[in-house]
Amino acid sequence: MLKGRHLIDPMDLSIEEIDEVLELAQRIIREPERFSSACRGRILATLFYEPSTRTRLSFETAMLRLGGEVIGFSEASSSSASKGESVADTIRTVECYADIAAMRHPKEGSARVAAANSRTMPVINAGDGGHHHPTQTLTDLLTIRELKGTLEDLTVGLCGDLKFGRTVHSLIKTLARFRGNSFTLISPPELKVPDYIRDEVLARGGIPFVEYERLENAIASLDILYMTRVQRERFFNEDDYLRLKNSYILDAEKLKKAKSDMIVLHPLPRVNEIAVEVDSDPRAAYFRQAKYGMYVRMALIMKLLGVEA
Amino acid sequence: MMTINAIKKGIVIDHITAGRGIRIFKYLGLDKAKFTVAFIMNVPSVKMGTKDILKIENVIDIDYTVLGFIDPNITITVIDEEKVIKKIKLSLPDRVEGVISCSNPRCITSIEQEVVQRFYLSDRKRATYRCEYCDEIYSPKAQEPV
Numbered sequence: 001m002l003k004g005r006h007l008i009d010p011m012d013l014s015i016e017e018i019d020e021v022l023e024l025a026q027r028i029i030r031e032p033e034r035f036s037s038a039c040r041g042r043i044l045a046t047l048f049y050e051p052s053t054r055t056r057l058s059f060e061t062a063m064l065r066l067g068g069e070v071i072g073f074s075e076a077s078s079s080s081a082s083k084g085e086s087v088a089d090t091i092r093t094v095e096c097y098a099d100i101a102a103m104r105h106p107k108e109g110s111a112r113v114a115a116a117n118s119r120t121m122p123v124i125n126a127g128d129g130g131h132h133h134p135t136q137t138l139t140d141l142l143t144i145r146e147l148k149g150t151l152e153d154l155t156v157g158l159c160g161d162l163k164f165g166r167t168v169h170s171l172i173k174t175l176a177r178f179r180g181n182s183f184t185l186i187s188p189p190e191l192k193v194p195d196y197i198r199d200e201v202l203a204r205g206g207i208p209f210v211e212y213e214r215l216e217n218a219i220a221s222l223d224i225l226y227m228t229r230v231q232r233e234r235f236f237n238e239d240d241y242l243r244l245k246n247s248y249i250l251d252a253e254k255l256k257k258a259k260s261d262m263i264v265l266h267p268l269p270r271v272n273e274i275a276v277e278v279d280s281d282p283r284a285a286y287f288r289q290a291k292y293g294m295y296v297r298m299a300l301i302m303k304l305l306g307v308e309a
Numbered sequence: 310m311m312t313i314n315a316i317k318k319g320i321v322i323d324h325i326t327a328g329r330g331i332r333i334f335k336y337l338g339l340d341k342a343k344f345t346v347a348f349i350m351n352v353p354s355v356k357m358g359t360k361d362i363l364k365i366e367n368v369i370d371i372d373y374t375v376l377g378f379i380d381p382n383i384t385i386t387v388i389d390e391e392k393v394i395k396k397i398k399l400s401l402p403d404r405v406e407g408v409i410s411c412s413n414p415r416c417i418t419s420i421e422q423e424v425v426q427r428f429y430l431s432d433r434k435r436a437t438y439r440c441e442y443c444d445e446i447y448s449p450k451a452q453e454p455v
């Protein structure tokens with residue numbers, strides 16, 4: 001039962017519950033008009049202590065498309081937080097007004113505090129510092145399921161900064177729970193996945209994975225390619241950066257070696273890690289991903305509120 | 310070995326890892342005790358090489374969770390009328406609440422007023438605790454427990 005629950009960490013959901021949310025999202029994609037008043041009379045509070053326009057608009061549009069209403073703030077300076085109010089007190093107050101909340105906050109673990117202080121209002125973590133961002137993970141999963149038809153038996157390539165990218169860690173942890181998936185980890189030596197992902201998630205779970213330094217050597221076998229940005233300042237030395245930088249940029253040339261039905265994902269915003277020429281390739285799924293993000297948030301809001309359409 | 314009189318009514322904390330006795334002594338506030346307390350350091354032990362022992366001539370309230378967190382090797386013996394009435398072998402607790410605090414500056418507990426610091430045992434073999442909020446590993450070096 002998802003009704004009345006919070007969503008803080010993608011791992012809070014069982015794989016059955018993930019399936020349940022994704023199934024509803026896919027029903028919404030097929031017949032959006034059937035759901036246009038599913039949340040009539042309900043209010044979503046978007047509590048954004050730091051600006052993240054993309055995520056906030058996705059949540060707000062999701063609620064509006066379900067026929068609900070939206071209140072909230074989009075940065076801490078326009079909220080009572082600037083007067084020093086705690087997260088706990090903000091939640092206690094907002095709970096008097098809204099039926100469900102999506103919160104983004106720069107501090108790690110803030111969403112746990114919010115959830116612990118909400119008696120009846122479900123809280124969705126819309127990003128707590130560099131910690132969790134469960135609706136991004138659900139967006140990735142819906143995109144894969146919609147475009148590949150399954151979340152099982154996939155060869156999943158992740159490319160770029162695998163050390164600091166929380167979306168990467170969440171996606172690995174979540175896809176590792178589905179049957180038959182294997183991982184291809186493509187990164188410079190200094191930006192490999194943290195030990196706990198390699199040891200506790202992959203190795204301990206008996207999940208096959210291979211590591212590569214260059215995308216061009218790894219791309220041919222992939223069903224999914226998840227691109228992330230590699231920042232110059234993350235490299236320890238300039239030589240490595242110059243030697244490897246082009247390996248983490250996806251262009252038409254590299255894409256020639258990929259399967260014809262591979263899909264390319266990216267959490268956006270993109271800088272230069274995907275060449276613009278790739279955008280017109282049918283395998284580029286990253287702009288469609290934004291739309292799936294809205295649908296999966298619609299499904300999640302409905303499930304946590306326990307409403308049907 | 311030095312002899313210490315047997316206890317009539319009280320608690321013996323035994324098998325303390327040598328060197329940790331002083332921390333437990335302080336944690337239990339025994340420096341302010343009005344009753345007899347024996348703190349014995351570096352006692353030869355077959356199992357442990359050396360160990361510390363605390364003998365407390367009084368029945369005091371002890372949070373076994375916290376004590377197990379400081380030292381999971383400890384055994385506690387409760388004595389009444391010179392007889393052992395209870396023997397407890399401590400272990401690492403699954404959760405530790407309000408005892409240690411998170412050292413991650415990006416953690417919500419660094420700014421939120423009323424939050425109770427909570428840690429969970431993430432790896433029993435390595436005795437690793439993580440912050441329940443930010444999942445950062447607790448590192449006793451940065452901050453002495455208790």
Ligand SMILES: [Zn+2]
Pocket residue numbers: 109411412413416417418440441442443444445
């Ligand atoms: Zn913490």
